[in-house]
Amino acid sequence: MQATLTTQRTITLEELDVLLAVRRAGEISRAELQAQLGLSRATVAAIVSQLVVRGILSEAGIGDSEGGRRPQLFAINGGFGYIVGVDVGATSIDIALADFNNQILERYAEAADVRDEPEALLGRIATLIEQVVDRHFAHPEQILAIGIGVPGPVNFEDGVLIAPPLMPQWESFSIRDFMRRRFPSASVTVDNDVNVMAIGEATTGAGQGVENFLYIKIGTGIGCGIISHSEIYRGRDGAAGDVGHICIDYNGPICHCGNAGCLEIMAAGPAIAMRGREVAESGKSPFLARRLAENHGELTATDVGDAAKAGDRAANEIVNLTGKMIGGMLATLVNFFNPQVIYIGGGVSNIGNRLLSAIHQAVLRRSTSLATRHLRIEFSPLGADAGITGAISLASEHLFEVVT
């Protein structure tokens, strides 16, 4: 991979349109670009040669003839530089190094505690990035862009977490500025983890070409990424998709946010684990009683899922109840948003089809028939990779500053 000049970070809107069209197509001719973008032949030719000179595009093969000479095809120059994706979970960090084609070259993950000081956690991430780049005999200056997903609402313009319930020490801390100091050559983009997952499905997964969909992550919390008009939707304050704190029972238990009966406190991973412990201790679930003993008194949502898969009746009831609560909330969102697809991801989704079917049933029961006529609800095909691929896409989308 060649060293590249990364100082010129501006691009015109038309150049960006061409770049994105090439990214979508893989390989494309000037004539096809012209047709797709409604630009003149001369404009396309000028932009393409400029992007080739800058090393952003490269000549690919020769395409099929459409009547005349067989056309030169162009592609993204994967060697233009590196893109790094980072997925910060509540208990782990996941890092990927990709080329400029967004092709992942290497991945690395390790356990981490997001409640740590931001300097410590981000410092560790920076070190890991340097190590992975080093293993590819490259220099940190060749990193063009870093995209980071974090578990909390993000002020997207500033790259700062806002009022993060899981990470109080991160309030007002600029993740972007920290990473920029460590990697001055890279543009740094920070977004909420579920937004990043939705971007992953939208750009490289099953959501490609789907104009609107929801991505629901069910894990320690419950969050939602929203794609509307084919773009990620963040809302006024970066708080869009904070569905974990939608009230589903005014008389429900008190959530860590201070309100009663939030979806998250009643249906996310910890609630499932707590219900599992109850049926283990009361003797209603022999499977979970055994698992509890084996795990030295610890029980997780995954254990409840395992029990349900093994046919344990009490565990099945927990899964059904969970699906009913999540599906009831989704029924409201379906009436409001009429999405084309709802992708379900996050650790709890590993519980499997019984959960999906309970969610589906609850949505069908309480949404209008028109809004569910074409609705698909399915597990995120990218699954655990949605975050990291989304972080890379996010980074590469915000690599250039558009000038007019």
Next chain:
Amino acid sequence: MQATLTTQRTITLEELDVLLAVRRAGEISRAELQAQLGLSRATVAAIVSQLVVRGILSEAGIGDSEGGRRPQLFAINGGFGYIVGVDVGATSIDIALADFNNQILERYAEAADVRDEPEALLGRIATLIEQVVDRHFAHPEQILAIGIGVPGPVNFEDGVLIAPPLMPQWESFSIRDFMRRRFPSASVTVDNDVNVMAIGEATTGAGQGVENFLYIKIGTGIGCGIISHSEIYRGRDGAAGDVGHICIDYNGPICHCGNAGCLEIMAAGPAIAMRGREVAESGKSPFLARRLAENHGELTATDVGDAAKAGDRAANEIVNLTGKMIGGMLATLVNFFNPQVIYIGGGVSNIGNRLLSAIHQAVLRRSTSLATRHLRIEFSPLGADAGITGAISLASEHLFEVVT
């Protein structure tokens, strides 16, 4: 107003961009267009003269100098042709004739019953349009575009109402084809009434420049128009915003849709009127008992609003309860969508500030503090005019077919 050639209905994307920029600005110079749109000087000059030749733009005054010669300004040529807006309510039709500048020249409204056969109602609308055009010494062929808002979900591509609960006879009937046969020169665009109201606020009202907001119409039913990424959002099936059938009480009364406890059956106009009748008959509200007698046994939501304004305690409780139910549903939408503004419109909004304040309180109580940090909830400034101005904007936006 001069007769114009209305056959050429195609426009390039760049021409449309220029047209929309002129519409937004009112009057604008070539240099400003160039700066705003990132087009070259030559391209802007060519497009502007082409649009002037076609009669779409006209030369306006001379602008202030920015260093050199004082620039020629351009504006929309109001005389290019007529735009018609139609707002079909459950019990009324409202028609406006506008020039190509979207300036309303005349309005006309009359009572109508939307449950009538579509041919009868649309035939009446067509006749009214012909009459209003005639009063302006113009010909129907000068109508360039007709925009129509109808009270039900619309398949926007086809201009057909889908599963309209209020208007069963309209199922599969193409409103667009009917109007096209009567006005062959006009492009016809049909949308849901609340979407049209949201478009009204977005294009000519307080919503100008607001990237995302909700428009809630509270009348015989309850619906919501959604602006996201500065554009109307219709969802997969044109069903987005159907918030009237969101469940707010699993044990609530049965709605006409067949489900229990829909917001609409519990908090829209008829529910308010029914509660008003109860307190009138039980003697809890002397004001409403009197009104009921005066109105020969009829009572409406407006009567309940009047009673509340007069300080009637039972009526105030009804208004508070209504606001609490609507606000509870909105709290969910605020967590999900994090809108910048919620505009409240529709007949029931005339009940006034007590309703608004009850809605506000319920939203603040159950939304996250981040999502409400900048949220404004206010009555639609355009009010009863939102539908008709939105219909005109809708029509003028879909006047041209974009070619590349």
